[in-house]
Amino acid sequence: GQSLEQPSEVTAVEGAIVQINCTYQTSGFYGLSWYQQHDGGAPTFLSYNALDGLEETGRFSSFLSRSDSYGYLLLQELQMKDSASYFCAVRGGNQGGKLIFGQGTELSVKP
Amino acid sequence: GAGVSQSPSNKVTEKGKDVELRCDPISGHTALYWYRQSLGQGLEFLIYFQGNSAPDKSGLPSDRFSAERTGGSVSTLTIQRTQQEDSAVYLCASSARGGGEYGKNIQYFGAGTRLSVL
Numbered sequence: 001g002q003s004l005e006q007p008s009e010v011t012a013v014e015g016a017i018v019q020i021n022c023t024y025q026t027s028g029f030y031g032l033s034w035y036q037q038h039d040g041g042a043p044t045f046l047s048y049n050a051l052d053g054l055e056e057t058g059r060f061s062s063f064l065s066r067s068d069s070y071g072y073l074l075l076q077e078l079q080m081k082d083s084a085s086y087f088c089a090v091r092g093g094n095q096g097g098k099l100i101f102g103q104g105t106e107l108s109v110k111p
Numbered sequence: 112g113a114g115v116s117q118s119p120s121n122k123v124t125e126k127g128k129d130v131e132l133r134c135d136p137i138s139g140h141t142a143l144y145w146y147r148q149s150l151g152q153g154l155e156f157l158i159y160f161q162g163n164s165a166p167d168k169s170g171l172p173s174d175r176f177s178a179e180r181t182g183g184s185v186s187t188l189t190i191q192r193t194q195q196e197d198s199a200v201y202l203c204a205s206s207a208r209g210g211g212e213y214g215k216n217i218q219y220f221g222a223g224t225r226l227s228v229l
Contacts, residue, residue, distance in 0.1 A: 042220040042221055042223065043154065045217045045219070048215040050215075087153055091216055096159045096166055097159070098167055104151075104152070104153050
């Protein structure tokens with residue numbers, strides 16, 4: 001089967017840097033994605049890693065190590081609006097694109 | 112449309128009743144997914160459509176759950192004889208086939224239907 005583990009919650013202050021870790025177990029690997037979900041809102045795509053290394057998109061970066069079955073999302077220059085839940089997800093097979101999600105990390109940004 | 116649209120946004124029903132949830136994907140997106148999210152939990156895959164066919168129904172929790180898609184566009188998720196454990200937010204997502212976005216498997220989600228079974 002497939003499973004992902006991530007911390008349930010993280011707290012940080014405005015302007016700081018926070019890292020949200022994700023470890024996964026899959027029978028095959030087809031990429032690690034990150035989604036953001038504000039309370040009551042739709043999940044929105046943040047980042048995707050298929051190969052080892054760092055992907056940077058503005059204040060957000062995502063890292064992948066396939067040998068360690070590990071990735072992280074790095075958020076820099078935290079803003080209050082970054083308070084949300086963050087989900088890592090793996091593709092559930094090479095046919096179709098269903099995603100298997102972690103339980104989510106609730107990030108609280110304090111002033 | 113501009114985004115994925117789901118209706119109704121909220122649905123309260125009595126145990127044993129049937130409900131239908133609707134999803135309008137982004138125009139031109141051939142792939143459509145249904146997920147379920149219980150309070151404070153991650154998203155649980157239910158079913159995947161490519162066009163009008165559903166090659167992966169592995170996430171449907173019981174035969175009370177069914178879904179269809181017509182015209183390669185609108186999809187309906189039907190739950191028969193609802194139970195209290197069916198209470199959750201039902202999310203629909205769509206994605207484009209081909210190109211960089213498909214390679215990244217970017218899925219665009221609607222805001223969901225919050226189902227409450229009393």
